[in-house]
Structures are given as C-alpha cells and as structure tokens.
Amino acid sequence: MHIAVLGLSYKTAKVEDRGRAAWTADQLPGALAGLRAVPGVLEGAILSTCNRTEIYAVLERINSRDALLEFWSRQKGVAAKDLGGLCYFREGEEAAAHLMRVASGLDSMILGETQILGQVKESYLLAQDHASIGKVLHELFNKALACGKRVHTETAISQNAVSVSYAAVELARKIFGDLKGRRALLVGAGKMGGLTARHLAENGIDEILVSNRTYSRAEEMAREFGGRAVPFDRLPEWLSQADVVISSTGAPGVVITREMVQQAMRARRFRPLFLVDIAVPPDIEAAAGGLDNVFLYNIDDLEAVVLANLEERAREAQKAERIIAEEVGSFQFWLRSLDVVPLIKSLREKAEEIRQAELQRAFNRLPRLDVREREIIAGMTAVIVNKILNDPTVRVKEFAGGEDAEVYLRAFSLLFNLSNGFPEAAAGDGSGRGAGSVNGS
C-alpha cells in the first residue's frame, strides 16, 4: 500500500497545456471511475482547478508513475510523452506533504490563498460520493483539510491584501479601524476605482457616494454597489463629507487640489481623511498629502503595500511549513500503524491455531477429563499465549509509529514467520515510506 501523486500545475505547465490536461466538472465522475479501474490502483482522487490538475492514488506497488500517466493520457487524449514532460510525481511521505502544502495554499500562485482549500474539499467529497477513495485517502484528505485550516488560523499567511484594490481597503482599516459609520466617495468611473468601492462595501462601509462628470454614468455605477450618485460640480462639498475618497478619473490634470482638501478638512474639523488616487496621471495634487490628518496614497504606494504583504506571507509560510511537517508526521504515524494491524492479527491467528491444535491433542490423550477440567486447561493455555504475545504486540505498535518502522515490522514478520501479514516485506519492496521516492521519479 503506497500513496502517490501525479500532477501538473502553473509551475510546470502553461495555461493552454493545463487546459488540455484538465478534467471539467462533468467529466470528473467518469475519470474517477476510470482511475479506480486501473490495475494496481486501490484508491483514487482527482484535484482539478484552473491552476493545477493532480491525481492522488493509493497503489499496490511503488513505481506506478507510468500506469497513472497512461491512464491520464488515454482519458484526455494527450500523448503520454508530452504529458509526462509537464508532470511531477511524488510518492509516500512526499505525496502526503504535497497535498498538505497544496491545501494550505503554500503551492498556490498567490501564496496563502484560501480558495484552494475549498477546492481540495470538493474533490475529496466528489471522490467520496463516487466511492473511489478508501480509508487511506480518506484520512489523508481529512488531515490535509485540517492542516489547511490550522495554517490559516495559526499563521497570518492569508490575512493581508495581495491586490491593489484590496490594499486600499486594508489601509482604510489601518486608519479608521472599523469601516462602519464611514462614508466613501468614488470620483470617476475607472475600473480599479469601482473594484475598490465594491471591496469597501463588502467590508462594511456605510455609504458610497459616486461622482462623475457624466451624471448618468455615476448613477449607473451607484446602482451597481448600492451607492448614491452625487453631482460632480459640488465635489468640494462631498469631499468634506467623505472619510475615504477614491479617485480614478481619466482627467488629464488635477481634479482635487490641495486647496480643496484643506477646505474640506476645515469643514470636517480635521477628522482623518483617506485619499486614494488610482488614476494615471494623478487626480489629486500630491501636496494635499502633507496636510494634517490627510493620508494620500497613489497607485505606487498601494503596490508597495502589496509587496510588503507578500513578504509578510513568505515569512508566515515558514511557520506554515512547521505545521505541515507536524501534520505529515501524524499522518505517517497513522499510516504505519495500519501496517501493524494485519501483522498483529496474523500473529494472533497463528498463535490461536497452534493453541487449538495442541489443546485438541492433549484432550485426545486425556479422555477422562470432565468439562470443568477442560475449561481450566483451555483457559490456562489462553492466558499463557496472551501473556507471551502481550509484550511483542505492544512493542511492535510502538515501533510501527517511529523511525525505522519498516525494519522492525519486517523483522517482526520474519521472526514469527508470518507470511500473509506483510506481503510487501515478503516481496522485498519496502512498505512505501520513503523508499519509493529514491527510485521513484
């Protein structure tokens, strides 16, 4: 039993190649059934998003890359050779760690994004619905989802804005705290301005005023995010009423002068005013930013915020890696302890077989024993067997979770000559942990 992942992502494949290799939502059930039918595949799940397509499988043997690749190429009609060049293949612990990193957003194009966690969950649920996964992938996906949640709650990896429009919202929050009770003024009809206004609305700002040279356009935009259109010629007045001003007009010159801002500040009793100028060329006179309690940011400043946030995410990613290592360790522990269960079971069965056979022989030679005496003898043999087997059973469970589990498990099965409990050991392949990755890819 052996976990592997074969996949491609934005890191290894261009968008058109990703498109050719991806399954659409309605193709996925068929693909899962096909995957399950591949010889040697015990369990299978497929994660397919616009940035990655990955096949997770539990396989009978290591080195099953070609089987998976062959399946994929047949399904999508892409030559295996082409597909193979775009793919990465990981096995055992590395495959488990890969899914955990993916679910945590560490492998995403935008580091720490949370959407992927939902997509991993969807592919897990889909695989479950179509009964293509068993207990191993079930446990792996659950661990990965829990790991993703831990990463998002225990680190700040997904907390900061990584888009310019959202960076403006974040800055507004750094000034005003809660956006409740605040009013925004959107000047001009630029796309980025509209996006920022929408983010502000989503983050609880009370009211959005929209002002545009063309009043009908202002009305149109106001309808779009529940704002109120206001006449452009009374801009100074609106300026004094708004806490956040987003300017993105196509005007060639300055629309909001320092003088206008100064007057607005007086009218608003110097309460803080947050000005965002996303227009190129700028709409707001730069000198306005020097006024007390006026905070003026242009597009470059917002990009600097995004950059700083990405750096912060990279720092948090290191913490996330530690969480992932923990979760992978805990999954590996679970996986190894799976190996030990059949081993112990077969040892117990073997002992019981011997006990019953010997008991029968003894009873045959002592025909005059009554029921009670037989019971006492049978009970005694059971106690002897249990007491002798107790220590090895407990110890092997401990070894199974630790380092060198394979060596111990193999020694255990050889010592007790258990042929059926540990087939991989008998075949000399190793149990999948680590060993596969050496000669895997």
Place this chain on the structure above:
Amino acid sequence: MGGSGQWLFALTVLLYLAGAVAYFVHFYFRQWDRLSLWLARAAWVAHSLALLSRVAESRQPPFLTGYEAILFMAWVIFLNYLMLEYLFNLRVVGVFLLPVLFTFMVYAAALPKGAEPDLPAAEYWVAVHAVIALGGYAIFALAFVAALMYLLQERHLRRKDFNVVYQRLPSLETLDGLTYRLVVYGFPLLSLAIITAAIWAREVWGVPWFHEPKALWTVLIWFMYGAYIVARVRGWGGRKAAYLVVAGFMAVLFNLFVVNLVLTQRHVF
C-alpha cells in the same frame, strides 16, 4: 530593606526584562504566545510580593520614599495594563509598556532604598492623596504609551513604510480612541488629587497650596490634559492631540523626578 525584599525586587526587574523581550518576540515574530503572557503575569506577582514585603517591613504605606513611589506607581500602571489586556486583548500595548516599566524599575533601583520618610506624618489623608495621584499618573502613563503608538503608526502611514511594525500596530482610530478614553479616566483622579491637596495643605502646613512648586506643576499638567479633552470633544484630534498627551506625561515625569529632587521639600513624589 531586608533580604527577601531585595531578592523579590531583583526578580521583578528581571521578569520585566524577560517579559519585554518575550512581548517583543511575540509582536515581531508571532512566537512565544503563552510564554509572554505568563512572564507578564509572573512579573506582576513578583512585583506585588516585593511591595508587600516592603510594607510588612516598614509597616507604612509603600509610597513614602521616592523609591517606593516609583515601585508603587509601576505596579498600578501594570495592574491597569493587565486589566486592559484582559478586557480588550490589547497585547500590543504591552510591547511598548514593558520596556517603560523596566526603565522605571531600574531607575528605582538607583534611588536610596532604606531612607525613613521625613514627612511630618504618614497620616491617613497622605495615603489617600498619594493613591489618587499615583492612580491618575498610572493611567496617564498608559495614555502616553498609546499616544506614542499612535504617533508611530501615523508616521508609518505618512511615510508609506509598510514594515512589520506597521502591520502589527492597530489602526489609528483604535489608538486614538484608547488614548482619549484613558485620559478621560485619569483626569478626574488628577483633579481629585489636586483638590484634596489644596484643602489639606492648609490644614497640615498652614500654607496655601500654590506656595508649593510641585502643586503649581501639577496644575500645569491638569491644564494640559484638560486642553486635550476639550480639543477632542470639539473634534480636534490626530497627531497634535497625541503630542499633547506625550507632553503631558513628560510633565508628569518631570514633576515626579525633577521637581522632587530639586525644588520641593514637602513632597517625596
């Protein structure tokens, strides 16, 4: 002060240092979450025990010498902070407060410790007056820290410096509101301290309160904080208001440490 008192004092100073480091590490690297909390609590417990042992030894309220006054005030500041931390989860304030407290304690260590109070009487009202005054100053100390944090964050926003400190500090609104609320709580205490002093000064020394340089300073401080509150009520806030709170606390420190040593005979703090 006896052996156990000295030992507890040293332990307190060390715990403040360790707490300051741990809070910084938590602030900057988001590590040592539990550790920093427990160090701060341990520092407070050690501090309380140090005060108690002092009282047990001198059998007098613990603010009759300059050393004691600082020890006591730092304790009140920290108690107030811990309540703040507990109620509003404002651990970020602790990052800036703990070094201040550590400095206080080191300063206190440099002062003579064993001196008997040279006041005419360690009477009941002296204790009341002192507790009220120190309580007010303790709250102003917290307001000072909040105002400093405001200025720091304002500077980051103005300079467009989006570093880790910027990311960890709360919003201007939060810091401004915190400063304001603290000053509003501290102000009545200061007023009360002045009133009690004015009434009792006549009775005890037989001189009007304004013959005492310390009292004059205190009235100046009262005007500074009063001006801040008036300004805030009228909607005028931001950087200048924060500077006023910082200046107010500088005056408090001057009052406590300089006026005491140089200008006055009657007050020990």
